[in-house]
Amino acid sequence: MSHRTDSVICRDDQRVRRVDCRHCAVRHMMMFSVLEAGDFDHVLRPIVNTVFRKGEAIYRQGEAGGQVVSVRRGLIKVVQLLPDGEQRIVRLLGPGAALGLEALLDLPYAQTAMALADVDACLIPAPSLLELDRHNSALHQRLMGYWNAHLEQADRVITELNTGPLRARVARLVLLLGEIGAAEQGAPSIITTEDIASLVSSTQESASRVMADFRRRGLVERLPGGKFRYDDRALRAEISQTG
Amino acid sequence: MSHRTDSVICRDDQRVRRVDCRHCAVRHMMMFSVLEAGDFDHVLRPIVNTVFRKGEAIYRQGEAGGQVVSVRRGLIKVVQLLPDGEQRIVRLLGPGAALGLEALLDLPYAQTAMALADVDACLIPAPSLLELDRHNSALHQRLMGYWNAHLEQADRVITELNTGPLRARVARLVLLLGEIGAAEQGAPSIITTEDIASLVSSTQESASRVMADFRRRGLVERLPGGKFRYDDRALRAEISQTG
DNA sequence: CGAGTCCTTGAAATGGATCAAACGCTGTGG
DNA sequence: CCACAGCGTTTGATCCATTTCAAGGACTCG
Numbered sequence: 001m002s003h004r005t006d007s008v009i010c011r012d013d014q015r016v017r018r019v020d021c022r023h024c025a026v027r028h029m030m031m032f033s034v035l036e037a038g039d040f041d042h043v044l045r046p047i048v049n050t051v052f053r054k055g056e057a058i059y060r061q062g063e064a065g066g067q068v069v070s071v072r073r074g075l076i077k078v079v080q081l082l083p084d085g086e087q088r089i090v091r092l093l094g095p096g097a098a099l100g101l102e103a104l105l106d107l108p109y110a111q112t113a114m115a116l117a118d119v120d121a122c123l124i125p126a127p128s129l130l131e132l133d134r135h136n137s138a139l140h141q142r143l144m145g146y147w148n149a150h151l152e153q154a155d156r157v158i159t160e161l162n163t164g165p166l167r168a169r170v171a172r173l174v175l176l177l178g179e180i181g182a183a184e185q186g187a188p189s190i191i192t193t194e195d196i197a198s199l200v201s202s203t204q205e206s207a208s209r210v211m212a213d214f215r216r217r218g219l220v221e222r223l224p225g226g227k228f229r230y231d232d233r234a235l236r237a238e239i240s241q242t243g
Numbered sequence: 244m245s246h247r248t249d250s251v252i253c254r255d256d257q258r259v260r261r262v263d264c265r266h267c268a269v270r271h272m273m274m275f276s277v278l279e280a281g282d283f284d285h286v287l288r289p290i291v292n293t294v295f296r297k298g299e300a301i302y303r304q305g306e307a308g309g310q311v312v313s314v315r316r317g318l319i320k321v322v323q324l325l326p327d328g329e330q331r332i333v334r335l336l337g338p339g340a341a342l343g344l345e346a347l348l349d350l351p352y353a354q355t356a357m358a359l360a361d362v363d364a365c366l367i368p369a370p371s372l373l374e375l376d377r378h379n380s381a382l383h384q385r386l387m388g389y390w391n392a393h394l395e396q397a398d399r400v401i402t403e404l405n406t407g408p409l410r411a412r413v414a415r416l417v418l419l420l421g422e423i424g425a426a427e428q429g430a431p432s433i434i435t436t437e438d439i440a441s442l443v444s445s446t447q448e449s450a451s452r453v454m455a456d457f458r459r460r461g462l463v464e465r466l467p468g469g470k471f472r473y474d475d476r477a478l479r480a481e482i483s484q485t486g
Numbered sequence: 487c488g489a490g491t492c493c494t495t496g497a498a499a500t501g502g503a504t505c506a507a508a509c510g511c512t513g514t515g516g
Numbered sequence: 517c518c519a520c521a522g523c524g525t526t527t528g529a530t531c532c533a534t535t536t537c538a539a540g541g542a543c544t545c546g
Contacts, residue, residue, distance in 0.1 A: 080398060080401075080402050082402060082406065084483070086406070088401065088402045088406055090398050090401050090402065101387075101390075101391070102391060104387055105384065105387055105388060105391055107391070110394075110395070110398070111398075133383075134380065137377065140376075140383075141348065143387075144344075144347055144348055144386075144387075144390065145348060147344075147387065147390035147391070147394070148344070148345060148348055148350075148390070150394055151353075151390070151393055151394060151397060152353070154394060154397035154398060154401065155323060155333050155353070155354075155397060157401055158323075158331065158333050158397065158400055158401060158405070159323050159325060159331045159333065162401070162405045162444055163325065163329070163331055163444060165501075165502095166501075166502070192524065192525090193524075193525065193526090194524080194525095201405055201406060202502070202503085203502075203503055203504080204524090204525085205502090205503075205504080205505095205525095205526085205527085206501090206502055206503070208524095208525060208526060208527090209502090209526080209527080211525095212525085212526065212527085240327070408533075408534095409533075409534070435492070435493090436492075436493065436494090437492080437493095445534075445535085446534075446535055446536080447492090447493085448493095448494085448495085448534090448535075448536080448537095449533090449534055449535070451492095451493060451494060451495090452494080452495080452534095454493095455493085455494065455495085
């Protein structure tokens with residue numbers, strides 16, 4: 001997240017700008033949908049809206065960024081670096097999610113967050129959010145809702161992506177990608193076989209074999225622009241028959 | 244969690260009683276260590292201290308218990324029931340942990356919590372906790388700390404107990420049990436091979452084989468009273484050599 | 487003492503890992 | 517415009533860790 005100023009700035013061709021949350025187009029699903037106009041007077045430091053291109057890091061593990069990220073559009077992988085140098089994806093997040101909540105506890109980020117598709121997100125300084133939180137109990141409840149959402153995601157990774165035979169795990173992942181991408185226009189985004197492997201704890205090769213098989217059987221189909229479509233019914237059948 | 248009254252009651256031979264948090268013996272590690280004497284005037288409904296025997300459920304998935312559980316002593320497994328009837332342990336919690344935080348969002352419990360060793364816990368009605376939360380920002384921060392602790396636990400289950408070869412996963416689990424049990428007097432508690440299997444996503448038989456091997460090689464030793472001791476150094480070696 | 491519960495062990499079958507090589511994009515520079 | 521480098525994907529062949537199936541053993545409780 002490196003260095004950002006408090007003012008309107010431009011970085012490369014990405015537009016980084018101060019933001020007026022009152023007129024946010026997707027506000028209904030965002031963090032601040034519960035706030036009233038006057039509440040924003042409390043914001044100490046400004047909220048910045050940024051676009052991250054596919055492959056870019058939003059923040060890195062160990063960094064003390066002090067900002068919470070609210071996702072407006074895109075797909076994000078939250079990656080944990082392991083002691084042996086390996087990486088493990090612990091969560092996938094899409095529009096409406098908030099990440100980097102550790103910042104509210106003044107902790108460095110526990111993982112690295114990377115854009116898997118172009119991401120549009122708002123960066124909210126933790127002090128500002130805590131201040132709003134203190135004065136608005138609806139936001140307070142919503143914040144706990146975000147913590148809970150993370151927990152649900154984590155539990156899904158454990159129970160859905162790490163339980164049962166590989167074919168079922170991959171099938172559940174495809175459905176999960178569909179769910180997360182539902183908010184997107186068009187279709188959900190494709191992720192690399194390596195990322196699939198990291199989510200379902202398999203090797204890249206095995207993940208590739210399963211996906212290749214799904215594709216041959218028409219359960220999944222690639223679309224132009226890094227998107228895909230899938231056969232919900234058939235994938236669920238795949239899951240239940242294998243266990 | 245069935246039916247409890249607001250008054251001092253006895254259930255079987257378990258002592259269930261209203262509690263005076265100001266004089267809690269382990270208060271330093273508990274939720275309310277940040278509160279002042281006067282803060283307790285805000286408690287709407289009373290906090291109840293209960294003992295659960297090994298094997299008892301503290302709450303069940305789907306129940307709308309409306310209480311947060313603060314663990315004083317013991318070991319708890321948080322189990323998710325899967326659509327196919329299987330079960331999956333998603334977390335292990337020990338002294339100092341708080342669970343059932345969903346209650347703060349007025350949600351039914353997402354999992355079932357079971358005592359793996361005798362548990363001493365305080366049951367805090369969500370409305371009381373929310374009320375305290377509203378008036379005390381230190382508690383507020385602490386509450387977010389509990390959410391975060393759950394997240395950390397969940398991430399450890401993903402990255403430590405579901406990554407790498409089985410021997411390494413089981414070794415990491417033993418170390419985790421040691422960590423959680425460190426707060427206990429004596430030694431950490433033994434869990435069943437079935438529970439080990441559910442945590443490291445293997446079969447019961449495979450888990451048994453690995454543990455039997457560890458025991459034969461002296462990395463782990465059973466102690467009377469459902470406890471065990473382990474060779475930290477050797478277990479870590481086991482982890483790094485296998486990957 | 488017998489039933490239940492959990493743990494251990496063996497032998498065979500197999501799903502996934504590993505190792506190795508080729509393929510097919512996409513962007514780059516001659 | 518073509519050749520090539522780089523990157524992710526596919527595929528094959530072999531090997532092995534783990535599952536599966538099956539049976540026996542140990543401990544606890546009534």
